[in-house]
Amino acid sequence: MAPGFDALDRAAIRGWLRETDSTTLEQLWREADRVRAGHVGDQVHLRGLIEISNHCVRSCLYCGIRACAPGITRYRMSRDEILECARDAARLGYGTVVMQSGEDPELTREFVADVIKAIKAETGLAVTLSLGERSDDDLLAWKQAGADRFLLRFETSDPALYRRIHPSLPGTLSDRLRQLLRMREMGYEIGSGVMVGIPGQTWSILAGDICTFRDLDIDMIGVGPFLPSPRTPLGGDAAARFRAEDGEQVPNDELTTLKVVALTRLVCPEANLPSTTALATIDPARGRELGLTRGANIVMPNVTPPRYRVLYEIYPGKACIHETAQMCRGCMERRILSIGRRLGTGPGGRKGRGVGIEN
Numbered sequence: 001m002a003p004g005f006d007a008l009d010r011a012a013i014r015g016w017l018r019e020t021d022s023t024t025l026e027q028l029w030r031e032a033d034r035v036r037a038g039h040v041g042d043q044v045h046l047r048g049l050i051e052i053s054n055h056c057v058r059s060c061l062y063c064g065i066r067a068c069a070p071g072i073t074r075y076r077m078s079r080d081e082i083l084e085c086a087r088d089a090a091r092l093g094y095g096t097v098v099m100q101s102g103e104d105p106e107l108t109r110e111f112v113a114d115v116i117k118a119i120k121a122e123t124g125l126a127v128t129l130s131l132g133e134r135s136d137d138d139l140l141a142w143k144q145a146g147a148d149r150f151l152l153r154f155e156t157s158d159p160a161l162y163r164r165i166h167p168s169l170p171g172t173l174s175d176r177l178r179q180l181l182r183m184r185e186m187g188y189e190i191g192s193g194v195m196v197g198i199p200g201q202t203w204s205i206l207a208g209d210i211c212t213f214r215d216l217d218i219d220m221i222g223v224g225p226f227l228p229s230p231r232t233p234l235g236g237d238a239a240a241r242f243r244a245e246d247g248e249q250v251p252n253d254e255l256t257t258l259k260v261v262a263l264t265r266l267v268c269p270e271a272n273l274p275s276t277t278a279l280a281t282i283d284p285a286r287g288r289e290l291g292l293t294r295g296a297n298i299v300m301p302n303v304t305p306p307r308y309r310v311l312y313e314i315y316p317g318k319a320c321i322h323e324t325a326q327m328c329r330g331c332m333e334r335r336i337l338s339i340g341r342r343l344g345t346g347p348g349g350r351k352g353r354g355v356g357i358e359n
């Protein structure tokens with residue numbers, strides 16, 4: 001019997017994640033879409049994504065741009081190149097730019113603060129950062145420079161799995177949950193998320209991740225399927241030894257990802273939820289639209305110049321990699337309108353807090 005929606009505790013969420021009956025799942029899709037419409041409306045907000053550097057000091061077992069990944073050409077965009085992308089985002093009508101990178105210490109406190117100030121002064125766009133684990137002093141400086149939001153996926157709420165897939169740097173302890181809470185105190189809107197189907201992720205762990213989104217009242221929640229990169233320990237034959245036992249390992253497929261999006265909408269009705277590039281990668285034809293009709297209300301079209309995009313390969317076959325910013329804009333607009341939704345206007349921040357939300 002379907003678990004229902006009244007008391008979505010960890011056990012009920014786990015039940016829904018394991019549900020396979022398509023008629024029963026229709027109830028979940030309908031409810032997620034109803035809650036999405038009621039709480040964040042029909043607008044789909046577009047965030048222009050700028051992948052500013054693929055340098056990274058970390059060795060996360062899942063990520064194709066990890067420090068020791070073989071055969072990568074590394075790049076770091078200049079201030080002027082980043083600003084030009086931000087201008088493109090403004091010209092294309094986006095309300096936000098997201099600056100994302102590997103964890104790159106050469107993106108210094110001063111450099112990033114200066115870029116934030118310049119983007120704000122020239123475009124007035126909301127600025128989201130996704131630059132990995134950084135010191136409180138860096139985060140404060142960037143907030144003071146005008147940054148509005150920060151995305152930092154906690155990747156898994158299970159401490160043992162986290163330590164296995166996301167090794168700490170020597171002499172430090174990686175604690176993404178702490179950074180998220182600190183950033184909230186500093187006034188950032190905080191974004192987080194997980195990959196679905198990472199080896200070692202069980203149904204109970206994934207249900208716990210969704211409860212953690214609710215417990216932390218996360219403002220933006222990105223979930224996509226784990227996509228194995230052959231450049232990583234979780235991408236080759238050795239990955240088998242990381243898997244949970246049969247029946248407990250979560251698959252990294254589209255259906256499970258969509259269940260996570262829908263359940264996340266139910267437990268965090270006012271959060272901003274992107275329909276992710278990873279979802280579009282496993283289903284180029286319909287992935288974005290399915291995400292948007294099962295709980296999501298955000299898309300993040302890429303505005304990175306194509307010559308850099310191809311080098312930001314966190315997993316193979318990434319969607320939209322050869323398109324220009326203009327092409328991504330047209331494609332997203334068609335997809336949004338095809339499902340009867342509207343293009344968002346303004347910054348589209350978290351309802352009731354941050355840099356202005358309203359639909």
Ligand code: SAM
Pocket residue numbers: 062063064100101102103130131132133151152153155194195224225226227228229278314315
């Ligand atoms: N360095 C920053 C950080 O770690 O937060 C931002 C960039 S990182 C590449 C952005 C996200 O990509 C990660 O949080 C992770 O969830 C996702 N990612 C990395 N490797 C992936 C893979 N193989 N499949 C799917 N998602 C992946």
